[in-house]
Every structure is written in structure tokens, then in C-alpha cells.
Amino acid sequence: MRRFLPVLLLFFWIENVHAQDANAPESFQIGLSTNRVAISSDFSGADLTIFGALDNADQVLARQGRYDIVVVLEGPARPVTVRKKTRVLGVWINTQSQSFTSVPMSYAVATTRPMQDITQPVMYQRLALGSENIFMRAVEEEQQRNPEKVAEFTAALRQQKRATGLYNERIGGVQFLSPSLFRATLSLAPNVPVGTHRARAFLFRNGVFVKETSAQLTIVKAGLEQRIYRTAQDNGLLFGLAAVLLAIITGWLGRMIFKRD
């Protein structure tokens, strides 16, 4: 079940009395009315909608559709180890591994057009924009000793993240509702990580990067799920005792209900 998580808009209308500044006249903002999204017990992925405003745009260019917007939602970064299986005596065993110190857990992209039509690959690289270009820091000494291996495992890491839907791309996910108002729809994977996510929007004019704006969003588990998760993390011993107690009661009740001797 895919649902819409309505994240209401909150406009930051920037008063711009000095109209038409030659270099960067556009004011560009995204806003979230809520900075918390809760994952409930029936969560199986969802769409997240972010609204934004583009003001003082060049009307001629806007009409021609020469403005492009890329919105990304970047999940919290964590250390990741990529392992590779090879065949040893007929059995598939993890034999090689490469650790990365900081990798975004999720990375959802929405764009107005296919990414290659918006601007040059060099530009994306410079902005570290797109799942191909996010910087993944490998463990330092390994990077120097064996760059080919790091490159291979980096590619595998991106591939795995895309395969599980944690890194995804939505072409046409950003739509202009009016010349100054746009809406970005991003996909949250069913296993989207909890934590602080950063929404970033990039504005391009005629294939040239103009400006970037960002907002923060926290994804949490809803009420009961969050409490279970936090107890397990913070108070493992108590959690284990509760799990055992639950098992004893369930087993005993089962016996009482289905008495057969």
C-alpha cells in the first residue's frame, strides 16, 4: 500500500524589492510544515511530497521550461561494510570486504526531466548530486593501497542500494504547479532508515546551476514501534526479560486454553 504522507507547505516568501538582480534574481525555497514523519505498523513505503517556491524567475525562460529542479532526500549517514562472496570448495563464502566510514542510508531523487537532459555530468559531479556522485568515504589507508578495489566495492554499494530501493530516482517527480510554485514527490522505501534526513533542492537555469536550498526532516517510528525499538536499543536486558515473560505467559495461556489432558 503506497500512501501519501502529506507534508504541507510553508512558504518563505522572500521580499525582494530589488527586482531583477542580473546574477541570481531568483529566490528559491522549499518548506516542510512538519519536520517529523512517523512510520506506523502498516508502513510499506510511501510518497513524500515537498512543496517549494521559485520567485522572481525570468518569465520568458520559465514559459519555455528552461528552469529545472532536482530535489533529493538524503538519509542519515552510517558506516557500511560491503562484502563479496566467492566460491571456495563449491561453497559461496564472504571472502573480501571493504568498509566505508560514511554512507547515506537512503537517497531519493526527484527531477523535472531525466537527469542527463538537465545539465552536464561534470556539473553533477561537482555538486555531488545523484546516486552516482554521492561521495562515499572509504577507510583511508585502503583507499591509498588499493584504489581499484575501492572503486569496485563503491560501485557494488551503489548497485545494492539501488536494488533495494533505498537509492531511487523519480523522473518527472518535480512538477510546476504555477510559474512560481512547484511540488516534488519522493519515494520512501519500505525500509527507509529512521533518523534525520536532509531535503535539498537544486535549481538549474538553462543547464547552469543557480542555487541550492535545504530543509531537515526527521523520520521516526510511530508510537508503539518507536517505544519497542528504543527500549531494545537502550535497555536490552529489560527488553529481553520482557520478551521471555511474554513467551512464558503465551505458552502457559496456550496450554490453559487448549487443555487436552
Next chain:
Amino acid sequence: MGIYLPIAELSVNMLVILGMGWAVGFLSGMFGVGGGFLITPLLIFYNIPPAIAVATGANQVVASSVSGVLAHVKKGTLDFKLGTVLLTGGIFGSTIGVFVFSLLRNVGQLDLVVSLLYVGLLGTVGGLMLMESVRAWRRAAGGQAPSLRKPGQHNWIHRLPLKMRFRTSKLFVSVIPVIGLGAGIGFLASIMGVGGGFIMVPALIYLLKVPTNVVIGTSLFQIIFVAAYTTIVHAATNQTVDIVLAFLLMVGGVAGAQYGAKAGQRLRGEQLRALLALMVLMVAGRLAVDLFVPPASPYSLATMGGL
């Protein structure tokens, strides 16, 4: 009907999990085993991360063992003293097991070791049980009375020091093999997420010569404590017990066990053992296939500081 598992951090179909619990409960009621050795592989086949499948399996074993042991307490077919000595060893073995489990998980070999242990142990136990039950079946068909316990016959185990008397089991043996057996099974229990009944029962019968009628009750009694201890230690050190998943399995399991027990009464002992052996071998075979078939992708990710 989807339900989000807070620890495994994924959504599963609630009815599938309940059904899985029911089916395993049915079989465990029929054969008088805890069912942990079926639950953990089934969860792994259903894409639950092995670390969580193992710890949650241990939790479900507590429920099914509590349910099963009550009948034995009532009938008096339970040797508390023997069970207590076994579980002393079990707690010790389980502590080492959980430590080894964390170690294996950190070096990325947990899945492999869990699979290898399952294939090896289930294959061996299943094979031996199948041979034994077929032989018993033939003997029964030939009109001979099967006897597992041969009085007066002593093996090396009975020459060890530190002997102790177990009245209910009519045994006078050294505590060394008893504690050793408990420790070995406790170790396996924490790595494989099983109660260890499928090893404990034959070991008690064939190695220690415990009378068959007290074996299952005693085994279940000590499994409750070892599985409970394993659950708590896993929860405290690895945070891998998913209480929602465990609860669904338990509910399905205790219900299924009652029907299984009724079905079991209609079958003869050696027929039951042959069926159980076939099932054990099937699980082992399925896991073995996974070891040898090329994986969809040779790469896998492990996130530190999370799951």
C-alpha cells in the same frame, strides 16, 4: 495484512508469520520437539536477517517449551535434578555462544556458520534418526520388541568420576558428561536459535541411557531456561530479538501444537521418528542448496551501528 517489525525494520505479512508459527507448532506438537530448528531457517527463507531470525527463534522456543513442559510436570515424567545439572552447563555454553555469535557477525561469517551448522547437524541427526527408525520399523514388523535401554551395559561415560544419583531417571553417572552435553547444546542454541531438543533427546537416550519416558520432559525443562537465557543475552548484547515477530510466532505455535499433538497420537513411535527425520533432512537439504547455488549478487551490505 502487513505488519511492521520494529527491530527487523521491515514489513511482513502477518498471516504468513502466523501460519508459519502454526505449521511449526503443529509439527512440534506431533513430534514433541521445540521447533526452533524449523522456525529459524523458515524465517531466513522469508528474508528476515539471520541475526534476528536466530534470536527471535530462541524467544519462540521459550513459549513452545513452557506449553509442552506443563503436561510432563503433571505426569511426573520430568527429572528436575538432571534438568538442573544440564542447564548449569547450558547457561555456560550459551554465554560463550552469544559471544561467538557477535564475533562472527562482526567479521561477516555469521550467515555461513549458521547455515553450515544447520546443514551439518540436521543432516547428521536426520540421517541417524531415519536409519534407526527404519530398523525399529522392520523389527516391529518382524515381531520383536524394540528396546532402547539395555541394563548392565556400560560405556566409557560411566567410568568418569564425580558421580551423582538421579532418582527419577534411575541413573548414577558422572556430572561431567551431563554438564558437557548441556554446554554443547547451550552453545548451539545461541548460535542457531534452537532449543536443541533434536540433539538433546537422542543424546540423553543413547549416551546417558536416560529412560525414554522422562527424556522429553527433562529436555523441555532445561530448554526453557537455556532459550530464555539466550533470548535475554541476545537482547542485551546484539539487540536482535524482535518481540512483535516472536509474539506472532508464539500465538501461531501454541495453537498449532495442540492439533499436532492429537495427530501425533494416531501414529506409531517409529513412524513418527521416520517422518521427523525426513523433515529434518529436507530442511538441511534446502539450506545446503543455498550454500552451493551462486547468489543473485556476490555483494552484500552490513551497516554498522544498526542492523
